[in-house]
Amino acid sequence: MATTHPTADPIAAPDPAAATPAFSPLYQQIKELILQSLQAGEWKPGEAIPSEMELAARFRVSQGTVRKAIDELAAENLVLRRQGKGTFVATHSEQHVRYRFLKLVPDSGNEGRAQRSILECRRLRASAEVARALQLRTGDPVVQVRRVLSFSGTPTILEDLWLPGHAFKGLTADQLVAHQGPTYALFELEFGVRMVRAEEKIRAVAADDQQAALLGVPAGAPLLSVERLSYTYNDVPMELRRGLYRTDTHHYRNDLS
Amino acid sequence: MATTHPTADPIAAPDPAAATPAFSPLYQQIKELILQSLQAGEWKPGEAIPSEMELAARFRVSQGTVRKAIDELAAENLVLRRQGKGTFVATHSEQHVRYRFLKLVPDSGNEGRAQRSILECRRLRASAEVARALQLRTGDPVVQVRRVLSFSGTPTILEDLWLPGHAFKGLTADQLVAHQGPTYALFELEFGVRMVRAEEKIRAVAADDQQAALLGVPAGAPLLSVERLSYTYNDVPMELRRGLYRTDTHHYRNDLS
DNA sequence: CAGTGGTCTAGACCACCAA
DNA sequence: TGGTGGTCTAGACCACTGC
DSSP states (O other): OOSSOSSSSSSSOOOTTOOOOSOOOHHHHHHHHHHHHHHHTSSOTTSEEOOHHHHHHHHTSOHHHHHHHHHHHHHTTSEEEETTTEEEEOOSSSOSSOSTTOOEEESSSOOOOEEEEEEEEEEEEOOHHHHHHHTOOTTOEEEEEEEEEEETTEEEEEEEEEEETTTOTTOOHHHHHHOOSOHHHHHHHHHOOOOOEEEEEEEEEEOOHHHHHHHTSOTTOEEEEEEEEEEOGGGOEEEEEEEEEOOSSEEEEEEEO | OOSSOSSSSSSSOOOTTOOOOSOOOHHHHHHHHHHHHHHHTSSOTTSEEOOHHHHHHHHTSOHHHHHHHHHHHHHTTSEEEETTTEEEEOOSSSOSSOSTTOOEEESSSOOOOEEEEEEEEEEEEOOHHHHHHHTOOTTOEEEEEEEEEEETTEEEEEEEEEEETTTOTTOOHHHHHHOOSOHHHHHHHHHOOOOOEEEEEEEEEEOOHHHHHHHTSOTTOEEEEEEEEEEOGGGOEEEEEEEEEOOSSEEEEEEEO
16 A cells, blocks of 8 residues: 555555555555545444554554544544544534535524525536536536525525536435435435535625515625535535525625635 | 643753643643744744754754644644745745735636735724724724725725734835735735734625726626734734725635535 | 543654755 | 655553443
């Protein structure tokens, strides 16, 4: 597994899969191996992965090397460490930070759950634009969902989701309505699709008549347009989302460093 | 310095400054000490800090402990490691990522430098709102700057800056005009104020007549409102900035994970 | 109590850089 | 060549969790 490393197994198995020309440190290779197991579903979201000692034994490296690999996975929010208990596969379900990717927060105070209303959930063929974003071919099957999220009864977010049809075969509006908690949790539970990172492009736009009606604002009102592309492991895009946020009582919060 | 730790100096100097009741790991204490030196200006932005070995000797801990402290400082972008050369105090000047805090990017292609035009630079007394943000008292002296940033000749950003008067005594419009590169670099060089992190609140708003005129858009056009509070070390707020971004050719880019 | 992650050390060697 | 950060190991002990 190691391309070269000093003490452990210096001459051991020449590693038939050593087709990697570029050097990478041992702990990166270990990280990659753990990543592959995560991707393959060897451990389900919320479950514990093997202890550092076990992994060290499995991969024939020291605990410190495994630790450094896991450190990086934890920094990327792929995995969650809990002292005295173990290391757990991150999930959108009961992660203490629910709605990890939603950065819209109320201007003051807290708010309860979001009320979801599904306006549409249908299968169609990918437009050129959607196909490009999701790395599909134009005309490939996709699922489109349109919904409104309300906080304390006020419609605040109008969004469209596009999902690759092959990965979300059985998705129905009923399922979306029935499910409690983050939609990304549903994707994990029902379709085995885990979103691990996303990129957002944010703009200010004016509401058109239809959007204004759905959000209960005057036509032409300024709205935050948030286009999000979400990725599973290995940088595979699995969801395109276009959201319109009302920002009269909420704001998009971002921390820079 | 260590509240308790096993091998190094177990009985040594009881550390008169050990007024910290809560336990914290050694490397955190080292990090804190390095942070204090950074804050005190022991090493200037862009300069190298002492090598890991030197710091380990100075603080009487192992290199590994210093390393972990520096790891965290590097993760927070306070310091920059360069293999074979040393560890350097982060700066907004020639950091390979210029304009660290500006997340507005062109929809396609690259763009040259921003052209700045300073509309105003005056000393006044803090309003209640500004005072609260900057943790001053209402009526305390502040400096306000208003300026427009243009890209390829198109006015794109209109922003107001508020700075604590006591820390930015000599700031003039001329200085702002003369200076090349990021404004935060000027703050470092001329006033010794280093911004290390910031929080942004983003909204969509409609341009009023004055704003529209300055940005060359129709009145009522949707603009991105970006309110930024920037901090120096120790979470001291040092700048309030209110920006209006045109997002017809640019967008605000954010990465989630 | 045993098992987990968290801290700390000491020492070896590697990769990179500059003189 | 010597000095820097980067990787890796081995072993000790600490802090937290749950049985």
